[in-house]
Amino acid sequence: MTDIPDRDPVTGRTTTGHEWDGIRELNNPLPKWWVYTFIVTILVAVGYCVLFPAIPWLHGHTTGTLGYTARGRLDQDLSAANEAQAGMRARIAAASLEDIRRNPDLLAFAQTGGKAAFAENCAACHRAGGAGAKGFPNLADDDWLWGGKLSDIQQTVIHGIRNTDPDSRQSAMPRFGLDGMLTSGQISAVADYVLSLSTGKPLPGEGAKIFADNCVTCHGDKGQGSRDVGAPRLSDNIWLYGGDRTTVVDVITRARNSSMPAWSTRLDPVTIKMLTVYVHALGGGE
Ligand code: HEC
Ligand code: HEC
Numbered sequence: 001m002t003d004i005p006d007r008d009p010v011t012g013r014t015t016t017g018h019e020w021d022g023i024r025e026l027n028n029p030l031p032k033w034w035v036y037t038f039i040v041t042i043l044v045a046v047g048y049c050v051l052f053p054a055i056p057w058l059h060g061h062t063t064g065t066l067g068y069t070a071r072g073r074l075d076q077d078l079s080a081a082n083e084a085q086a087g088m089r090a091r092i093a094a095a096s097l098e099d100i101r102r103n104p105d106l107l108a109f110a111q112t113g114g115k116a117a118f119a120e121n122c123a124a125c126h127r128a129g130g131a132g133a134k135g136f137p138n139l140a141d142d143d144w145l146w147g148g149k150l151s152d153i154q155q156t157v158i159h160g161i162r163n164t165d166p167d168s169r170q171s172a173m174p175r176f177g178l179d180g181m182l183t184s185g186q187i188s189a190v191a192d193y194v195l196s197l198s199t200g201k202p203l204p205g206e207g208a209k210i211f212a213d214n215c216v217t218c219h220g221d222k223g224q225g226s227r228d229v230g231a232p233r234l235s236d237n238i239w240l241y242g243g244d245r246t247t248v249v250d251v252i253t254r255a256r257n258s259s260m261p262a263w264s265t266r267l268d269p270v271t272i273k274m275l276t277v278y279v280h281a282l283g284g285g286e
Pocket of ligand 2: 171172173174176190191194210211214215216217218219229230231232234238239240241242248251252255256257258
């Protein structure tokens with residue numbers, strides 16, 4: 001082994017001077033571009049560690065001189081978005097529901113906002129798009145318990161139904177079976193009559209008489225329902241709880257009187273307006 005570098009006769013390159021068993025090592029330096037790129041990546045990495053949060057400690061980590069945090073960035077984005085929306089929200093706050101419906105800009109904004117708020121707050125009960133489920137009315141059809149005008153919907157949403165809000169929608173169907181107002185035979189008969197209303201040929205007889213005596217004050221003489229008390233129309237084959245005989249008998253026996261929370265305590269007035277416009281436009285608005 002010799003330490004004096006000399007030139008390799010084949011390649012013309014110098015050797016490192018290292019030699020093993022007659023094999024000498026050529027001095028092949030790394031390409032310049034590679035070395036410079038390598039140095040640059042090291043500098044970038046050091047710079048990054050100085051500027052941004054990078055190195056973990058036992059409790060926490062270095063914070064970086066720029067003070068960047070992902071959460072802070074999100075807050076910035078959110079407040080920028082809020083600022084961008086503030087103008088539209090102020091216009092919605094000042095406009096009447098009718099005005100919002102007539103102005104394409106406000107309508108589009110309210111529909112989008114309403115849709116998001118609906119998915120977050122209402123879809124758990126009323127399902128996506130207001131399609132409804134057993135006991136939770138479909139909001140996309142033109143069958144309304146309490147009314148489908150903009151003002152009706154807004155009132156329902158603000159104060160809710162059968163809750164402790166003083167302006168909540170109130171009514172209670174009597175528990176005809178549980179409270180012994182009708183025998184089970186009578187309930188059977190009136191259930192058959194109720195089911196016959198949707199066929200267009202109401203059954204004459206005992207059921208009709210029981211209905212006339214006990215039910216027409218709320219459900220109307222032809223079962224057309226009443227919005228004053230949120231009593232469903234019984235003649236349209238659209239059912240809140242189900243149109244099979246067992247369910248109808250059960251509803252008459254123990255009454256359901258389901259409730260909806262008041263939203264004025266949970267949502268701001270602008271969101272409620274947007275929800276109202278959204279629900280109204282789902283398909284059944286009057
Ligand atoms: C906890 C379940 C629940 C949630 C959440 C809920 N609702 Fe309801 N909603 C009901 C029930 C139950 C009724 C029907 C009550 C009745 O029998 O009169 C109803 C009725 C309504 C009605 C009246 C429908 C008609 O035919 O007149 C409207 C409008 C309505 N809800 C809108 C909303 C909106 C908007 C939201 C979200 C902000 C919402 N609901 C959230 C349970 C809910
Ligand atoms: C005080 C008013 C009132 C009276 C009287 C009344 N109802 Fe009702 N009824 C209602 C209300 C309100 C509802 C909806 C309740 C709810 O949302 O839980 C309802 C719901 C129903 C339903 C369920 C409809 C559906 O779409 O699923 C049936 C069936 C029904 N009533 C039958 C009767 C019959 C039969 C009588 C007479 C024996 C009667 N009701 C008397 C108020 C009344």
